Amino acid sequence: MKAKNKKPLIIIAAVIVTAGVLALLYITAGQQTFIRTALSGLTLGSLFFLVAGGLTLIFGLMDVLNFAHGSMFMLGAYIGWQLYTNPTFIFGLLPQVLAFASGVLITPIIKPYLIRWKVPEYWIKILPKIGYLLSLLLFFVSFIGLDILGLADTAMVAATTATAGDALAEISVQEPLAQYWFRPILIFISGALVAFSTSKPGQKSEFAPKEKMIRKLIIPIALFILAVEATFIRETAPVTILLMNGNWRFIIAIIVSIIFGFAFGAVIEITLIRPLYVRPTFIIIMTLGLSYVIRELVQLLWDPLAYQMVRPPLFAQRGKAASLLEWLQNGNATIDIVGVTIPTYRLFVIALGIIMFIFITILMTKSRLGMIIRAGVQDPQMVEALGINVKAVFTVVFGLGVAMAALGGIGAGPFLPIQPIMGDHYQTQGLITVVIGGMGSYGGAFVGAMILGMARAFGDYFALKYSLSTAIAEASTVIIMIIVLLARPQGLFGKKE
Amino acid sequence: MTEKPITMEPVTKKTTISSLINRERGFLIFIAIMILFPFVMNWITGTGLNEGITKFWQGQFITFFIMAVFAMSYDLLIGYGGILSFGHAASFGGGAYAFALLMKHWAPNFMSQYRILIGSLDITQTIVLIFVFLIVLLVSILIGLLFAATSIRLKGTYFAMLTLAIGQALFILIKATDFHEWTGADEGLHGVPLPVWLNPTQNRLTVYFITLVFLFGSYLLMKRMTNSPTGHVVVANRENEDRMRMIGYNPVSFRTVAFVISSVFAGVAGALYSIWNMSATPNMLSAVTTVDALIMTILGGMGTLIGPIIGAGISQVIQQFFYTWFGARWPLVFGLLFMLIVIFLPYGIVGTWRLKRLDIKEGWHRFVGLFKIQKDQS
Structure with missing residues (x-):
């Protein structure tokens, strides 16, 4: 009973701390910079979530730490860009x-x-x-x-x-x-x-x-x-x-990326990962090798160059939109939010992250598949004994995770240069996100991603302000992770083993 | 019926030189070949010991020796200790940077101000080198302790992730532009001043033999360590930590021992690597370097000391020849090979050999038997 009574207190404390930190940042940075930095932090955060969501899904059910996730992110971007x-x-x-x-x-x-x-x-x-x-x-x-x-x-x-x-x-x-x-x-x-x-x-x-x-x-x-x-x-x-x-084309590209990611993930799970469930360490090593192969394959097909994907017309017109409606009508490249000019594509990326989070939450809590997955996390043997093909569920979950990574890739396509190393950075951040949030907890992944995105954006801002190098912003995510892990080894939302 | 009393005394065998030679036959032969190699190469090609193709192959072997020790030290962690660490490059790069920083920024100042003489013999350089190597040891011990300290609270995947994070943090620190005048940020430290006898471009043969001796010594030391009671406890720790705790060993302290020892070897290997390249670059601290060591260990076989050496040799050879065979995209072939090995030979080359040794030997005997001349055919 005591543990249950504690929960609201922790939530209230977390909300107060978050609000306090945000207020402090608001005061020190000023309104305009605060909004600009916070929005770029949210953009980064939702990209991190698209990578980390898949990772945490895969890890929660199968205990597989997928080190090829960044490569799959990159591959999704390439496929979408190609289409x-x-x-x-x-x-x-x-x-x-x-x-x-x-x-x-x-x-x-x-x-x-x-x-x-x-x-x-x-x-x-x-x-x-x-x-x-x-x-x-x-x-x-x-x-x-x-x-x-x-x-x-x-x-x-x-x-x-x-x-x-x-x-x-x-x-x-x-x-x-x-x-x-x-x-x-x-x-x-x-x-x-x-x-x-x-x-x-x-x-x-x-x-x-x-x-x-x-x-x-x-x-x-x-x-x-x-x-x-x-x-x-x-x-x-x-x-x-x-x-x-162009807009339709972009939507088709997103759908193709998702389908490709799902199929690719399913094939990888069946052929490469399934034989190795008995040797968990080797799965990590295998995914490392896989990321190596994928990157080389991409370099073979498309040469080791960086490409710029043209933004779809909805985000491409010159000029600043005064309101959301005006942007949707004219397709401006930037939008004015409380006096701050923001690229419209960033709003799309943020929306993509939030939609994915809502989709996963509904999938996991309401659908039958989510029920099976949650049961599988708790006790795979029992689920199998009840007549559910756990192997097939594993394949589906791995496919879903990779599909999310591919979606993140194509979502980031017009935003980042498309190159073979584009996934590496997001993979590291995604792994850190997953660890902060607690492995297997998608809610934790979302919170962790937002924390990391914010830390990154504000770290960059403060580094610029006090004329330090960006190394502090880069290291901030790692430092947050180390603090979280030492204070709460199972992550913020993870369950104790 | 009388039962034999169960003695708890461990069976101790004294290691004599002859038994050592007998046990390590293969390795000693390998060392002997390596000692003779530059001279034979010199004799065959006719070029001098310190020029041309002989010099080139010495360079290849120096890299191989250093990477072999690095891979062995990694194997001490992952193979013997069962500790999956993604931050092992921190020790390697830490040693390299400690060496390069001191040699570049401290040693020239010191040597221009002080002279240490024995009679008329100037031993300043030697003393400075010894002191620098002591610092390298200290730094690598500290890095090992840092990693070991994190393993107190964390296990499994979380621990692996934390090692990755610490490794990344050190990597970012070294790359930070704030310390540009000291560490050189992205470019790293180049042109580390070295005494002439240790300079790899002028006196490559010396460096060759130093690294060879280093490989030889490290192998024997690590072998001794893994065969010692402490080493056995480290292995037992890998198998079942709870049981070890029940028996009364503290897993953390033995993990610390494994970390510190492997970190020391990696640190010294890093320092030698920075002698060989006369530089220290941030890449030596990156996760890629750890993955390289991991690949070598997997290729050769985890949990064997000879395996990582073979793995390092193979990956060196592959780097040398695959480029000419497959062009710029050779890592693709290498990656596919690696994946096949992970699936079909999970114990690596040496591990598989040890598993299938009897089968292979029997098959060989049968094959040889086919050609035996039968004497009494009646």
């Missing part, structure tokens, strides 16, 4: 990705028949290996001669020639359909071979029911149809997208 400036790259590779996915996803359909197949004992071990080898071979054959680097390069032309807003990017000529058609088919067969190998033909110890076959067929068939469609619209779709209004 926004030149979608040729994405549409050029989409048929193959979809065909491979539909090939792999036929596993639950063929598995019940394959494990009942009578295979000589000698072949049980060898068949999957042959399958993997053949699928690898077909996988590479289907990419031979496809100019992936060329596809990625076209966007760079777009980045340098596009002036503002809706400039049409240059579109390189793609391989004609008459030459291209065999690639999706080959890669579909490759995926099907992977499915064949993973379902372990002839293995009698495996279990797979033959029920609900038609329901299981829906996903692979839908993906296959999409792959066929993607093959046909491969050349026309980029033009269509580029001719759209």
Whole structure:
């Protein structure tokens, strides 16, 4: 009972302290600077939250500290930027990705028949290996001669020639359909071979029911149809997208980034992280290696340069808007808030962070998935015993976390230079945020992110005022973390182990 | 029925020189090859000991020796102590900066004012170097204690994060422009004045042998440490901390021992690295350096001392050759290789060898047996 009575007191004390600190800052900095600095702090804070929210989700359920989260943030930015400036790259590779996915996803359909197949004992071990080898071979054959680097390069032309807003990017000529058609088919067969190998033909110890076959067929068939469609619209779709209004394009870019992040995260979880749950330290090491690989891959595709993403027209017009309504009508680049000029895009980033926080809160507290996740955090074995596929939940949560990182990436795209190292800084800050807030607590992540953003912004301001170097602002986040950890080892909102 | 009384006396074997040689055969052979290497290279290529390709390969090996000790010291933490620290570069860079700062800002002043003579022999330089190395030891011990102090309250992931944070804090401190005239901020300290006999461009062979001796000595010392009762308690601490506490050992003090020892080796390695490069840069303190040591340790095998040496060698070779083989994007290939090793060889090269040794030997014997000439074929 005593512990319960303490809680309101702590909340009141926290509110008083926060208000006191803010009031102190208000007095020392003056109104205009205070608002400007606080808004830039909130911007940083919501970017930190977009990284830390995913990290804390993943850590809370699976105890996985994802050191590749910054790279996924960066990858999300690159994918969104690609779609926004030149979608040729994405549409050029989409048929193959979809065909491979539909090939792999036929596993639950063929598995019940394959494990009942009578295979000589000698072949049980060898068949999957042959399958993997053949699928690898077909996988590479289907990419031979496809100019992936060329596809990625076209966007760079777009980045340098596009002036503002809706400039049409240059579109390189793609391989004609008459030459291209065999690639999706080959890669579909490759995926099907992977499915064949993973379902372990002839293995009698495996279990797979033959029920609900038609329901299981829906996903692979839908993906296959999409792959066929993607093959046909491969050349026309980029033009269509580029001719759209820039705002719509930006929204599509955000959606594509989220979908990509989710799919990428799910694939990473299934292939790389799942085998390592028995060795937790190695998961950290694996994600470190993964971040290394992702960064190098991005440098290979897009060269180690920094790109500037053009802001969507809603944030691009010159001139200052006097009110929120005027901005929405004219699409001004800056807005006047109580006499302070603020770039409108910052408001969008802040809104994005807050919307994500509300979305996660609703998802975790109201939805069935949130209920399962919360139960899984407490006792995974019990949840599994109740008939819920915890493995699948893990995959979904990892995908969600990475999707959040990718969303953060594209959200930050027009705001930061897009380059291979753009995620590193946010990853460190995200990790610090998660530790401050308490691992696994999304509310804590939000509070921590805001504290860090504010500390960073005001640290910069005071460093400038007293002519110190920015090192103090940089170190302030680390110092806050050290203080919090030494005072409350489980973080501000974390539960005691 | 009489039961044998259970004795609590540990079985002690005296280590003699011959038993040591017998046990460390591989390592000693490696050291011998390394001692002969510059002379053989000189003999083959015909260039002088201190020029051309011989000099180049000496440089490669110097980096390898230093990084091997750094990786071994990291292995002492992660492999033996089970402590995942992301701030180990702080010790390495701390040692390097302590050395470079003193040599650059204090030693020239001191040497221009005072002379220490024995008879007519001028030993000022030697005394200064010894003093600087003592300071390096002190700094690295302090850094080790700092990390150990944080491990009192925190465990697991939180601890790993805190080490990362402390490492970052030191990194930011070194990079801060406020201390530009001392630390050189972003660029670091360059052109550290060194006595001629220790200058790697003029007398590379000396540096080569100093670092080789350092590797040899560190290996033996660490081996002794891990085989000592203290080392066993450190390992037991990794396996089950609660049980250790129940038996009556204080986990914190043994963790402190592990931290301080590994930090000292890393610090001295850092000081030698700053001799070799004649500079100390902020990069030596960054998390990237820690990750490098981690990669070397994983490649070679955690929990073995010979593993990190092999890992350091491999990563050195890879850095040398992958660039010519794969172009500027060689880290991509390296990263993929690393991920494959983490999945398929989680115990590293040495660990896997120790696990599969018998299988491999049996297979080899069977393979050799295929070619044996059968004598009595009746």
